[in-house]
């Protein structure tokens with residue numbers, strides 16, 4: 001028996017005779033056991049006469065698992081060639097089941113939830129191949145990109161969105177620290193839990209929607225004192241403006257299956273700790289210093305880990321356009337903040353909250369100089385416009 005996989009669009013629709021649906025519920029794979037068998041199979045079945053293949057998939061998923069609420073998406077097509085027979089073609093789907101009801105009284109006697117593949121399979125020559133393909137598709141499709149900075153430090157990036165936001169996970173001896181929680185498009189907590197079991201503290205570089213998107217998934221939130229009010233009561237930007245911002249440019253990646261812009265909300269909540277300038281956060285053999293760097297926002301902070309020389313710069317330093325043009329920003333303070341961090345001794349690496357993650361330390365000094373030039377021209381005030389430099393622009 002030979003199983004082959006095809007990208008969508010190669011196999012003709014009329015050739016497709018089956019739909020199989022790799023499904024997940026509660027982060028486990030869902031398998032079905034036929035009443036007359038004692039082996040497990042991926043839910044799926046025959047396409048009925050004149051039935052649209054997508055409807056076959058939905059019908060089979062409901063019949064074989066009892067799924068009530070789910071999101072389903074086609075992944076690829078496959079063929080199985082048995083000796084002496086023609087190829088049989090089918091389409092593979094991935095479904096995220098949100099609600100399981102009672103199993104309808106058809107052919108399936110039981111469903112089972114497994115981390116990967118059960119041992120006893122009905123089609124051991126087909127199912128592992130299909131599952132592997134779906135996993136590969138899902139990995140390429142993962143909303144978050146995880147990059148190892150060192151053994152205990154990770155960047156969790158969202159390259160699928162035009163803002164290219166980075167959050168950072170720092171693993172200490174007894175706690176983990178998450179610097180910002182991203183856009184709130186994918187579930188960042190799931191990513192964090194793949195990397196650590198430790199209790200998690202979330203530190204907010206500033207209370208802008210693109211850095212607090214996943215705050216709702218965590219209990220322990222720290223924020224700088226000047227933005228406590230924004231965290232509690234919101235920043236005052238209408239939700240439809242923020243939604244427009246999220247959807248402004250096309251996504252470079254497929255959106256997570258669970259994402260729905262209609263349900264997008266901005267986090268509001270009570271911080272567990274209110275931060276001050278020079279506070280030290282100790283997560284066990286790792287100490288982080290809070291550096292108040294207002295300008296982009298009133299309570300913006302950079303976080304400095306002296307021992308490793310890491311400076312997490314938030315929206316103060318990155319490659320791209322730096323923003324100090326809207327009412328709650330302050331170009332004069334922005335400049336002062338850049339000056340302030342330029343004085344720090346022992347910076348080995350800058351870790352920005354946007355765009356290119358590999359930036360050189362000289363970028364910070366270039367930005368410092370740029371602000372000085374703007375100030376010297378007496379233009380360091382809001383409404384002066386956009387100033388273009390090599391690697392960055394300043395909009396004030």
Ligand SMILES: [Zn+2]
Nearest residue numbers: 208210315353
């Ligand atoms: Zn930002």
